[in-house]
Amino acid sequence: MAKPDSSQNSKTRAAEQALDAYGLRAESLEYLDHGLINRTWRVRGENGASYALQRLSPILGPEIHEDIEVVTAHIAARGMATPRLVGASAGGLYVEREDGVWRLLTWLEGEFHNRLENTGQAEQAGALLARFHMALADFDRPFASKRRPIHEPERRIREMEQALAAHRGHPLHAEAERLQRRTLELMAQLPAMPETPLRVAHGDPKINNMLFSPEGEGLAMLDLDSLGRLSLPYELGDAFRSWCNPMGEDSEETEFSVELFEAARSGYLDVATFIAEEERSCLVDATLWITLELTTRFTADILNDRYFGWDPRRFASRAEHNLVRARGQLRLAESLLSVRPTLLGARA
Numbered sequence: 001m002a003k004p005d006s007s008q009n010s011k012t013r014a015a016e017q018a019l020d021a022y023g024l025r026a027e028s029l030e031y032l033d034h035g036l037i038n039r040t041w042r043v044r045g046e047n048g049a050s051y052a053l054q055r056l057s058p059i060l061g062p063e064i065h066e067d068i069e070v071v072t073a074h075i076a077a078r079g080m081a082t083p084r085l086v087g088a089s090a091g092g093l094y095v096e097r098e099d100g101v102w103r104l105l106t107w108l109e110g111e112f113h114n115r116l117e118n119t120g121q122a123e124q125a126g127a128l129l130a131r132f133h134m135a136l137a138d139f140d141r142p143f144a145s146k147r148r149p150i151h152e153p154e155r156r157i158r159e160m161e162q163a164l165a166a167h168r169g170h171p172l173h174a175e176a177e178r179l180q181r182r183t184l185e186l187m188a189q190l191p192a193m194p195e196t197p198l199r200v201a202h203g204d205p206k207i208n209n210m211l212f213s214p215e216g217e218g219l220a221m222l223d224l225d226s227l228g229r230l231s232l233p234y235e236l237g238d239a240f241r242s243w244c245n246p247m248g249e250d251s252e253e254t255e256f257s258v259e260l261f262e263a264a265r266s267g268y269l270d271v272a273t274f275i276a277e278e279e280r281s282c283l284v285d286a287t288l289w290i291t292l293e294l295t296t297r298f299t300a301d302i303l304n305d306r307y308f309g310w311d312p313r314r315f316a317s318r319a320e321h322n323l324v325r326a327r328g329q330l331r332l333a334e335s336l337l338s339v340r341p342t343l344l345g346a347r348a
Contacts (some may be wrong), residue, residue: 018102021095050107065093066144078135081220110211119263126267128218136200151234156296167303179299201230205239237286252327256336291333298326
C-alpha cells in the first residue's frame with residue numbers, strides 16, 4: 001500500500017485554513033501544477049461555486065492586489081472575461097498568514113496550453129492579447145506596485161557580467177562564459193530598439209497564462225502579477241518568444257517557428273487597431289532582443305544558483321536546469337536570426 005504524501009497533505013491543510021478567512025468550506029480541493037511562481041488550488045465550494053486559491057511567492061508584494069483589482073474592474077467594464085479577487089470575510093483583497101500571503105479569485109472555465117500546437121491557436125493567442133491591450137488602452141491610473149521594469153537588456157547584461165566575475169570557481173563557469181560571448185555577439189548584430197510609448201502591459205504573456213475555450217477561442221488573460229507599463233514591442237517580443245518555441249524553455253533542441261509567428265502576429269495586428277507604425281515595424285527585432293535578454297538572465301542564474309522554477313525531477317541541480325534554459329534560448333535566437341529576413345519581408 002502506498003504511503004500518504006505528507007507534503008501534499010500539509011499543502012491541503014494550509015489551503016483549508018486559508019479558506020477559513022473567506023468563510024468558505026471546500027467540497028473539494030485540487031492542487032494545480034501550473035505556473036512557476038505561485039501555488040494554486042482549484043476550490044469547489046459547498047456553495048456550488050468554483051474558485052482559484054493562491055499562495056503568493058515571497059518575491060511578490062501584496063500591493064499588487066490593488067493593481068489587479070482596478071485593472072480587472074476596468075477590463076470587466078469593457079466586456080472582457082477576467083478573474084476577479086474575492087474579498088476576505090474581514091475585508092481586504094488578500095489574507096496574510098504566517099505561511100505567506102493568500103488570495104482567492106473567481107474561477108473561469110476553460111483550457112490551458114503549455115505550448116501552441118497549431119497556427120489556429122497562435123492566431124487566437126495574438127487576438128486575445130490584442131483585446132487585453134485594447135481594453136486597457138485608456139487605463140490611466142498609476143500602479144501601486146513599484147517593481148522595476150521587466151525588460152531591460154542592458155541591466156541583464158550587467159547582471160550576467162557580475163555573476164561571471166563573482167563565481168569564477170563555479171564548475172559551469174567556462175560554459176557560462178561561452179554563452180556570454182555568443183549572446184553578446186548576436187546582440188551586436190541587432191539594430192537598437194526605437195523609443196516607443198509605454199503602454200499598460202500584462203508583463204508575462206506566456207501561453208499558459210492564457211485561457212481558451214474548448215473550441216479554441218481565446219477567453220482571458222490570467223496571472224496578472226506582472227502588470228505595469230512597458231514598451232509594447234517588448235511585451236509582444238516576450239509573447240512571440242514563448243509562443244513560437246515548439247519545445248518550450250526546458251529543452252536545448254528547438255527551432256523558431258515561422259508559421260506560428262506569422263499567425264500570432266496576424267492575429268494581434270488584425271485586432272490591435274491602436275498600434276503605431278514604429279511599434280509594428282520592430283516586432284521581429286523585439287522578439288530577438290527579448291530572447292537574448294532571457295539568455296543572459298538564465299546564464300547569470302547558472303552561476304548565482306537561483307531560479308524559482310527548478311524541476312528536481314528532471315535536473316540534478318538548479319544550475320544544470322538553468323544551463324539548459326540558457327542554451328535553449330540561445331538556440332532559439334540563432335534560429336530566429338536565420339529567418340529574420342523572411343519575417344521582416346512578410347508583413348510591413
